[in-house]
Amino acid sequence: MITMEDIVKEGHDVLKQKADEVSLPPSKEDQDTLAQMLEYVKNSQDEKLADKFNLRPGVGLAAPQIGLSKRMIAVHFTDFNEREYSYGLFNPKIMSHSVEETYLPDGEGCLSVDREVPGIVPRYARITVKATTLEGEEVKLRLKGYAAIVLQHEIDHLNGVMFYDHINQQSPLTPPANAISAEEI
Numbered sequence: 001m002i003t004m005e006d007i008v009k010e011g012h013d014v015l016k017q018k019a020d021e022v023s024l025p026p027s028k029e030d031q032d033t034l035a036q037m038l039e040y041v042k043n044s045q046d047e048k049l050a051d052k053f054n055l056r057p058g059v060g061l062a063a064p065q066i067g068l069s070k071r072m073i074a075v076h077f078t079d080f081n082e083r084e085y086s087y088g089l090f091n092p093k094i095m096s097h098s099v100e101e102t103y104l105p106d107g108e109g110c111l112s113v114d115r116e117v118p119g120i121v122p123r124y125a126r127i128t129v130k131a132t133t134l135e136g137e138e139v140k141l142r143l144k145g146y147a148a149i150v151l152q153h154e155i156d157h158l159n160g161v162m163f164y165d166h167i168n169q170q171s172p173l174t175p176p177a178n179a180i181s182a183e184e185i
Ligand SMILES: COc1ccccc1NC(=O)N[C@H](C(=O)N(CC(=O)NO)CC1CCCC1)C(C)(C)C
Pocket: 045, 056, 057, 058, 059, 060, 061, 062, 065, 077, 108, 109, 110, 111, 112, 149, 150, 153, 154, 157
């Protein structure tokens, strides 16, 4: 199983690279890895398992974070409207997005970053993501607010982008103009 020891920390080259497309249909190995990534995210949110295996509770994980430069992400979370999302995705791609931006008022963190980095992270408020699921079906996800933020954070990892790369250094704590907090969408 994947544990914190497997999670690569910032500074490691793999987190700065553009990850490779996964050839579909996925190999048994790629499928197994993505299933393990989804297991990690689910396990990390289970109090007992998180304590037992010392897992930092997470809502998403990208393959580069376990040292694998492949376009695979796993997400498991409930958004502010209590909607549940649980996916292992191959080759996720943002097909379109709103001009309007959103953000988390408390900023973002990252399982690969062991420090607080204060600052608002502007994200597209609405995105449409195309991907192939762990089960092999092609999906088109229309996401907004928190769900849009999580997917953008994970897809960024596939392009070597960290959340703090988006923070406005001049005024890190100022929400971008015409942006709406993710808690209001
Ligand atoms: C509802 O909130 C939770 C419920 C259960 C566990 C964690 C959270 N909230 C989080 O934002 N969790 C963050 C997270 O998992 N990530 C994932 C990550 O680092 N992926 O690479 C960072 C988030 C910041 C915004 C979107 C993902 C960490 C880095 C703070 C652990």
